[in-house]
Amino acid sequence: MGTIKSLNKWANKNSYYSIDFLRVALGITLFYQGVYFMSNLPRLLELYEPIKPLIGDVFLVHYxxxxxxxxxxxxxxGLLTRWAVIAQLPILIGAVLINIIGPMDTSNLILALTVLIISIFFLVYGSGKHSVDKYLKMQQ
Known part of the structure; x- marks a missing residue:
């Protein structure tokens, strides 16, 4: 717990608008992909065809x-950012593995790796100074 508090203090002291912009861009990208997959379920099933025997269709549709x-x-x-990122990590790791196991699509691999790296950054960094988490913490 002390490590998380020290990381939060460092993040709040070194928070910049560019990092907040990066967090918002990450969130918009993930939100867009979620809407895209919800409206285009056959495409989602096609993308996850290489690992379909391992996890099944129900997992894809409901998670x-x-x-x-x-x-x-x-x-x-910036609300529950670390928890949201933790929920994204298995999906993003799976997206990278699908490009390695299945047919290689360079643009999908680059997007998946970029989002994975940025997500890991925000898992460590937190939501930053300009977020709902920080606002709620200051209201206590």
Whole structure:
């Protein structure tokens, strides 16, 4: 717990608008992907064809699209950012693995790796100074 508090103090002291903009861009990207997957379910099933025997269709429909949708929304506002990122990590790791196991799509691999790296950054960094988390913490 002491490590998280020290990381939060460092993050709040070194918070810049560009990092907040990056957090919002990450959230919008994830939100967009969630909406895209919800409205385009056959495309989602096509993307996850290489690992379909491992996890099944029900997992895809009931976890991936809603997790992107809700997680992206939370990340945009900086509310429960670390929890939202933790929910995204298995999906993003799976997206990278799908490009390695299945047919390689360079643009999807670059997008998945970029989002994964930025998500890991916000898992460590937190939501930053300009977020709902910080506002609620200051109201206590």
């Amino acid at each position: 991936i699209a809603p997790a992107h949708f809700v997680g992206g929304f939370l990340i945009v506002f």
